[in-house]
Amino acid sequence: MQFSFIKCHGSGNDFPLIDARALSLSDAGWAGVARALADRDGPVGGDGLLLLTTGDEDCAFGMRMFNSDGSEAETCLNGLRCTARLGFEVLGLEQATVRLKTSVAQVARDAELAPGVATVRTVVGPNSVAAADVGLRIEAEQVIEAVVPGLPSARAFTAVAMPNPHLVTFVDAVDEEELVSLGSWCEGAPALIPARANVSFVEVRRDADLFVRTFERGVGLTNSCGSAMAASVLAAGLTGRVPFDAQVRVFNKGGLVRGRASADRVVTISGNATFLYDASVQVDVAAGRAEVPVMHARREDEAAAWRAAVAGLASAS
Structure with missing residues (x-):
């Protein structure tokens, strides 16, 4: 065909x-x-x-x-x-x-990120912080900056659905070997999260810029995952690392987007197309x-x- x-x-x-x-x-x-x-x-x-x-x-x-x-x-x-x-x-x-x-x-054309770069704005969602919506089989109703019982990691995660499932943790420096190991474990559809999840390690850099590295469900370690960048912006707001309603730049190995999260969890992302x-x-x-x-x-x-x-x-x- x-x-x-x-x-x-x-x-x-x-x-x-x-x-x-x-x-x-x-x-x-x-x-x-x-x-x-x-x-x-x-x-x-x-x-x-x-x-x-x-x-x-x-x-x-x-x-x-x-x-x-x-x-x-x-x-x-x-x-x-x-x-x-x-x-x-x-x-x-x-x-x-x-x-x-x-x-x-909701999508719309937006001001160019840079000259000649076609840019589109998206309102992300519906999102949720309910553990059940993320697909986690745990007793807790939500996970915000907390260790996830049964996850083979002692790191504190924030679990959000964008609506696809994301586990986000903030780190001083991304350890790709650790990220791949944890992402691969989630990719095996364990009883803890049978529908699998995207896993992101996030660095907070100067001027509240974020750098995101993601093991993407169904893909593996990727240079860029848009919903992971949105999830990271929301997680940064929920954990107090970035003020709500502040515009932040979110970098990854593929480039960057502009992001903003409000206190009522509305997340807006603008990036290239x-x-x-x-x-x-x-x-x-x-x-x-x-x-x-x-x-x-x-x-x-x-x-x-x-x-x-x-x-x-x-x-x-």
Whole structure:
């Protein structure tokens, strides 16, 4: 089956993005396409597969996101910005309500992070600090800056659902080996959290900047996870590390976003939605294999604008 797609990224989180509004494929079929196109050893590669889907009476359009292992995520904020940008362009919109797997999201074009960097603002949620909503099988009603019983870590975590599940801990310095070990344990769907969880180690840097490193559910150690950055902003507010309603810069290995959390837990994230190239590809859906894509157009100006923005912001941080 042949697909046209846009290779895109949000804060370094890269995806093939398909306009699927006129396509009919089963969930199992889309899972196969995700395994083919988001395979890092394959001809396209990515942190997952994004689909722009049709809207309904309440939403202008929808988004589905399949991880590289074929599982479907409740949300993906870096991917949502890219999908929203495509939705804006094909429908002639500046803002919209978007249908996600289990919720809806508000999205809008925003002031550029840097010259030439397309930027989209998202209101994140609905979120929750209820342990049950995060998927934790514990007696406590919530976990805010506390050790999680049964988790193989003595660190204090804050558990939030964005609505996908996140465990966030603040550290003096990120230990990637420790992060991967704990994330891999959660990835095994233990009895403590059978639906698995995203795990983030977060450093608070000068001027209340945050640096986030995440082991993403269904992906592994990733350079960027949008919902993890949002979860980290909320956790920083809930634990008093960053004042509520303060705008903070959230860095990761892929780049950065602007974030803000309010006392009533409304989280807003603004970040890039960069299109890298347009291509088409033949996919054996059943086998989950893709052929070498045919390139139609490269968007070198956007890629260059993002590189310049990251270099400038990194030197200023």
